[in-house]
Amino acid sequence: MTIKFTKRVASQLLSRGVHAIRVNPSAFEEASKAITREDVRRLISAGSIFALKEKHNVSARSKLLKQKRAEGRSRGTGSRRGTRKARAGTGWEKKVRSQRFLLKRLKEMGKLDTVMFNKMYGLVKGNTYSSKAAMLLHLKEEGVTLSEQEMSKINEAFKAQYK
Numbered sequence: 001m002t003i004k005f006t007k008r009v010a011s012q013l014l015s016r017g018v019h020a021i022r023v024n025p026s027a028f029e030e031a032s033k034a035i036t037r038e039d040v041r042r043l044i045s046a047g048s049i050f051a052l053k054e055k056h057n058v059s060a061r062s063k064l065l066k067q068k069r070a071e072g073r074s075r076g077t078g079s080r081r082g083t084r085k086a087r088a089g090t091g092w093e094k095k096v097r098s099q100r101f102l103l104k105r106l107k108e109m110g111k112l113d114t115v116m117f118n119k120m121y122g123l124v125k126g127n128t129y130s131s132k133a134a135m136l137l138h139l140k141e142e143g144v145t146l147s148e149q150e151m152s153k154i155n156e157a158f159k160a161q162y163k
């Protein structure tokens with residue numbers, strides 16, 4: 001067999017790309033003779049075949065800029081791109097995410113069946129509810145009841161997911 005086969009199998013076993021796989025020069029002959037996956041596994045455990053470390057993007061500058069902006073720096077007129085409305089951002093998105101998250105949790109808890117879930121999801125998408133409270137009021141009218149404990153559990157899960 002060629003070394004190409006060995007590298008391909010090793011990349012599958014190590015969950016890395018073929019180009020990240022390296023063969024020790026002293027074990028090159030043995031690696032090219034590997035026929036089965038078991039042979040390749042043995043070479044990996046012996047250290048004759050290995051994968052390079054994954055590269056990570058260095059984000060030191062962006063972290064520093066983010067920190068400065070949290071302090072209120074670099075937000076002057078010269079740094080701005082986009083209109084005031086475009087920069088105001090995510091009011092609707094924030095509202096819709098919380099409403100959709102609530103619907104998803106209610107479905108998981110068994111409070112909503114698929115038909116009701118799909119109906120409510122469409123209403124959320126159509127911007128029917130001004131807030132999550134308005135949606136909960138509509139759900140109450142539909143016969144879905146939630147205890148305070150269940151509601152607080154859902155809110156904590158939402159905060160954990162969307163910090």
